[in-house]
Amino acid sequence: MTNHVEEAPLSTTAERQAVLGLPGQTPSEDWVIVTRDLKREYDMGGEIVRALRGVNIAVRRNEYVAIMGPSGSGKSTLMNLIGCLDTPNAGEYWLNGQLVSQMKDDDLARVRNKEIGFVFQTFNLLPRATALHNVELPLVYAGVSASERKERAFQALASVKLGDRVHHRPNELSGGQRQRVAIARALVNRPSILLADEPTGNLDSATSEEIMGVFESLASSGQTVIMVTHEPVIAAHARRVVVLRDGVIASDENKGKFASRMGF
Amino acid sequence: MPLFEAIRLALDTIRVQKLKSFFTALGVCIGVMFLIAVVSIVDGMGRYMEEDLVGKLIAVNSFELRHRPNINIGDVDDATWREYARRQRILDSDVEPVVEALPEGAKWSMYSDGQVQVEAEGSRPRRASVTAVDGDYFEIKRLDVTSGRLFTPGEMTTGASVVVIGPDLVKRLFPTVDPIGRQVKMAGKFYSIIGVGESLGSAFGMSFDNYVYAPFRSPIRRMLNFQSRAIDAVVVQMPTAEAIPSAQEAVRAVMRARHQLRPAQKDDFSLQTADSALAFWDKIKGYLVLAGVALPAFGLVVGAIVIMNIMLVAVAERTHEIGIRKALGAKRRDILIQFLIEASTLSTFGAAIGIAAGAGLAFVIREVSPMPTYVAPWSIGVGVLIGAGVGIVSGVYPASRASLLDPVAALRQE
Structure with missing residues (x-):
């Protein structure tokens, strides 16, 4: 599938280091995500848990990156920070040229709405709403008019081959179809990044391959994709794999190096 | 959102x-x-x-000169009642000066009313509300007959023994025959029925149609006021609501003069309007x-x-x-x-x-x-x-x- 599509440009280690070495400075337009020494601690009843101990990541526009790590490595925390659902205790997070690590709730909500498309392990569709209405939801919060909303939601569903399922509720759809509704919802606002958290965690292997195919074609068409997973097989679908361990980055390498290291 | x-x-x-x-x-x-x-x-x-209720008792744009109000909704305290009881009655001799003082366009009528036993041949006697009226009474109350006629000016002046009766009374006293031209007996005297009046309706289950109207000077008046010169009320109707206060002032001035009230003394008569009854x-x-x-x-x-x-x-x-x-x-x-x-x-x-x-x-x-x-x-x-x-x-x-x-x-x- 990949051999006839031109590969999206992959950032090199040297480039990344150049971007990361400039604290306080707005990254150039090429860089959709830059985190500088990102730290997040939790107070668990008096005991301080240091989930992220200083993470530096730079992602170029159009990259397809997997963030991997065992449970407790801090990957969920990192995903929440990248997804603007949470804010760091220290460090900088630049998303699409905006310093989001300093933002307050409502600004973060606006950034989530505009810049980020979420795909979750458990799909997180509203159970009582139809596929169409679920996909419309980000547009509702963006203040898009009802007629335009409908049209764009239809298009998004058609692009994930669910044009004939628009009026179905989640419980009338298969797992793979639900995840495709979620992908349509994530893409409907044309976000800067598609942020997927264990997108195949609740799917059988055939359906997982199908969803990975969708991600592959999105990445090939220029969509920046960040995928968080603990499965190396799934991570190997990305062009670049970042491995977290104990709240720091253990490795950051391209697909080929990762695959050969894993013995695929 | x-x-x-x-x-x-x-x-x-x-x-x-x-x-x-x-x-x-x-x-x-x-x-x-x-x-x-x-x-x-x-x-x-x-x-x-x-x-x-009040609309039927008090005609539109009108007020009544009475020695005390006859519509008392709610309680009136003892002191007020005692004061009402001491008041002198309105006399028929008061009417002419009052009417002369009224502004142009005013209609007026004096009347007395009371409950009187009414008898007719062939049925049981009934108590009815009997009113002796003079002046523009029927015009002011907008009351007309459904059959027969109202009093002529001649009957009014001479005090003829004629009556207009209400539909309820017709039903009770003359259930099967036309009452026009027949007679009713009140206080031992006979009166000819010349008209049957329109229905006035009812309020709180109380019918207003059990009525008899007679000319003011007819003999029935003696049954309504035992004080021979006293009358119950003078009703004055003005063309507009705005004209009422000035007419009331004119009547008040006349009555205070006739009762020889000093400026500090309160009125010893009432000028009752629909509003005062509703207060x-x-x-x-x-x-x-x-x-x-x-x-x-x-x-x-x-x-x-x-x-x-x-x-x-x-x-x-x-x-x-x-x-x-x-x-x-x-x-x-x-x-x-x-x-x-x-x-x-x-x-x-x-x-x-x-x-x-x-x-x-x-x-x-x-x-x-x-x-x-x-x-x-x-x-x-x-x-x-x-x-x-x-x-x-x-x-x-x-x-x-x-x-x-x-x-x-x-x-x-x-």
Whole structure:
């Protein structure tokens, strides 16, 4: 599938280091995500848990990156920070040229709405709403008019081959179809990044391959994709794999190096 | 989130959970129902007082000169009664100077009335309200005959023994025959029936149609006032309501002069208008409205607490949904508005049922009891506003809790 599509440009280690070495400075337009020494601690009843101990990541526009790590490595925390659902205790997070690590709730909500498309392990569709209405939801919060909303939601569903399922509720759809509704919802606002958290965690292997195919074609068409997973097989679908361990980055390498290291 | 979206969402929730929504809104429903019912009773009685009762007793744009008011709605204290009892009567000799002092365009009539036994051949005697009238009485009261005729000026001046009787009396005394030309006997004297008057209707189940009118100077007058020169009232009608005060002043000046009152002394006669008769009713109405609003208010407070609790449960149940919405870009305000609208839609829905039930209750009361009810349009508006208001008040706390949820924690909760 990949051999006839031109590969999206992959950032090199040297480039990344150049971007990361400039604290306080707005990254150039090429860089959709830059985190500088990102730290997040939790107070668990008096005991301080240091989930992220200083993470530096730079992602170029159009990259397809997997963030991997065992449970407790801090990957969920990192995903929440990248997804603007949470804010760091220290460090900088630049998303699409905006310093989001300093933002307050409502600004973060606006950034989530505009810049980020979420795909979750458990799909997180509203159970009582139809596929169409679920996909419309980000547009509702963006203040898009009802007629335009409908049209764009239809298009998004058609692009994930669910044009004939628009009026179905989640419980009338298969797992793979639900995840495709979620992908349509994530893409409907044309976000800067598609942020997927264990997108195949609740799917059988055939359906997982199908969803990975969708991600592959999105990445090939220029969509920046960040995928968080603990499965190396799934991570190997990305062009670049970042491995977290104990709240720091253990490795950051391209697909080929990762695959050969894993013995695929 | 646009308002319309939020309302649609709230209606969806109500549709999915019909029974739960109904019970949630029951408190508001009952509160609003009683509010509408009580207000409709008070309003209906008010209209009755104003349009039927007082309107029938006191002609439009008119006032009556009396030695004391004959319509006393509510209590009059003992001191006032004693003062009324000491007053001198209005005399027939007062009428001419009073009439001369009236502004141009005024109509007037003097009359006396009382309950008198009326007999007719072939039926049992009945007590009827008998009024001896002079001047423009029938014009002022807008009373005409349905058959026969009214008194001629000649009959008025000479005090002929002729009467116009009411439809109730016709029914009782002459159930089968035409009463025109027949005779009735009152206080041992015979009177010819020359006309049957129109129906005056009834108030509080009391018919106004059991009447007899006779010329003022006819012999019946002696049965109505034992003091031979006394009369009950002079009624004055002006072309417009604005003309009433100046006419009243003219009459007052004449009567004070005739009664030789010093400037410091109060009037020892009454100039009764529809407004003065209704003054006490207005006072009672104030208390009734207060009670009618205060009692349902308890229901509304209980209703508000129930809605607040249900909304808190809804927020807890839908924490995950709130997390999803926040992840997709819902701001605090969006979540706040969503739950506020949901609470007020729920409560307005309860209020709407309450309005329907209250209007139904008012209808039933009107049908099965003599109490007149009238559902005022403003009370429906107030009901809707109360519904929305209670919802907003009771929704504020749950909605603000929902809006402040942390998206990560909310998403984690299943």
